[in-house]
Amino acid sequence: MSKKTDANEVPTTGHSWDGIEEYDNPMPRWWLIVFYLCIIWGLGYTVFYPAWPMVNSATSGILGWSTRGQVADEIDAQLTANAAVTEKLATVELASIAENPELNQFAVNSGAAVFRTWCSQCHGSGAAGAVGFPNLLDDSWLWGGSLEEIHYTITNGIRNEVSEDAHYSEMPAFGDILEESEIVQVVNYVMSLSGDPQDAEAAAAGATIFEEQCTACHAEDGTGDKYQGAPNLTDAIWLYGGDYDTLLETVTYSRFGVMPPWKDEVGGRLSEAQVRAVAVYVHQLGGGQ
């Protein structure tokens, strides 16, 4: 502040509010300098960084920096930093991953990211599935729930025409094979396997039809066969629904659930490390065997 020997030397703004007047002190010069520096800095910024809007895009700046490029750099840096552990994940014995806590944690965390990106569309972000898309949290597995089996299923997929090694099985549409009354009987029998049938008499009659038509895949006791992807009909879990109407539809028209192969070598989108990561992730969701 300038030395004011007498405050009255400074003029006032000329206004008076309830007798209070305001001095019209000059502002400090360094404010002005800072203001000009800001302008210079701002002009320099527009030269070095993306700034001026043009017809199709903005000027890119002589540094060539962009937020998109920064993200790409960060991703590259992360991939480089993880290269060793990723390589290890892709090459070790599948069963030995669990014995290495650090590798296992890396697989779980990166698998969770892969799952949310590629798997959650059908299986849900919480892996709880939906009608026709299996719940991966429970202990029921159509094609097997060991780490190796899950890994195979993710690698090759199910009933697709891309991978030669995809799981394949096909349930006949029994509407073309059986009489409608026979279908009603077998549906009642299937319901009796895990609970109460709608019609006990029909269920008893359905046992014979089941033995003739269904046991090849679903086994004599109805517990299914994971090598054919045939569901266990005696448990509490139903992929499409265990009620009478749904079962009638399933038996009449059959089902044909498809999953794409994910491994890049057989036509998928994921590397071996990513397939393994998501297999480990799914395996530890609470139902892995």
Place this chain on the structure above:
Amino acid sequence: MSASDQPSLYTAREPIFPKKVSGRFRNLKWVILIVTLGVYYITPWIRWDRGPALPDQAVLVDMANRRFFFFWIEIWPHEFYFVAGLLIMAGLGLFLFTSALGRVWCGYTCPQTVWTDLFILVERWIEGDRNARIRLLRQDWDMRKARLRATKWAAWLAIAVATGGAWVFYFADAPTLLVDLFTGQAASVAYMTIAVLTATTFIFGGMMREQVCVYMCPWPRIQAAMMDEDTITVAYRDWRGEPRGKHRKAHKDAGDVESLGDCIDCNACVNVCPMGIDIRDGQQLECITCALCIDACDEMMAKIGKPRGLIDYIALTDEQNERQGNPKVPVWKHIFRLRTMMYTFLWAAIGVGLVVALFIRPDLSVTVAPVRNPVYVTMSDGTIRNTYDVRLRNKHGEDRYFALSVASEHPVALSNEGVDGAEVLVPADSTKLQRVYLMAAPGSQPANSEATDLYIWVEDIESGEKVAKETVFNGKGQ
């Protein structure tokens, strides 16, 4: 009005050359300067043994691991309310001191004041006192002026680097970081922080000084609203000093010495002022109440055989009393009044609350978050399973086992993902996110009802400390 009559919109800073002064308040300021700077520079170097798993630096803000260490206290991120409490206490403390003693913070302890004081001290050592510095500014550049300026700036720069350097030591192990800084191994953010703080210290302490207080700092404006007629501030007893006059002898010869006040207009108070103001103009926004003018005036009054206190710490009520010849109000009555006592009470209440919270905070800290995507899973045998994310914090310097169990009206089974049995290992001074499953048998009450309240118990096996977290089990709702 012609253009030449227009006052300039901008003015350059008028250089200020505070003269050396000695006295009681100057001595107090030296003590505070040494203590505050000493605390600032030395604290990161104090060691405090916490065992092998934890850093041995007494005061450390560990950003990477999200911990704050203060001697025997360790603050985790979920205990950040301690920091909020300390900030509230700091705010109330400033309110208290401002309402009682005016801008005492500004005058004695503000870093801007302390570092400026240090910079002026260095300036005086190198360039001499006020008159020598004024001469140096006005003279043309020659070798001597260049040498003095270069020496001064080098000394300031050294202080500024040390100031920025000390700051980063609070955020990493100081001895390691010191070596890293010199070998070029330290993180770039450390160098950038030092560079920014070096620049601000140099510019604010060396160049800007009072400009920071007058134009940049919001605190003086806030303080102005907190002062009242009992607040003690620095003031000039104009009823005693006026009319001021230098030429006492001439007056004496003329026989009218009685017509002059005590002020001999020696300008000692103006010359020592670091803000460049004349306190005799009355209270003004530039005044940081550093009291150096009091010291300067007292010295002068002693020389001319007058009582001290022509410029003094007084409140507005004192001024009114003295003018009317009323008895003086004792200082303690200015300080102990309802307002300051309320600030003190609030300040102390929060302080006591924080200390109590610090002592009763549990060593065992657990949070239980039910997983709601999905709310439950049906297993193949019809069992209903709920999943919980249980966060276990081990605040001890060694690995600990925690036993998890469930307390419910109806039987519910518990299992831990990836762990055999009920005991979960949590490594030293870390947090573990454990996924816990609760399972209700098919047809049981929890499996069929909408929601069942229950508790998850966690026990620290070694200390036996237990904690229960209430949570909810979601069933099929039939």
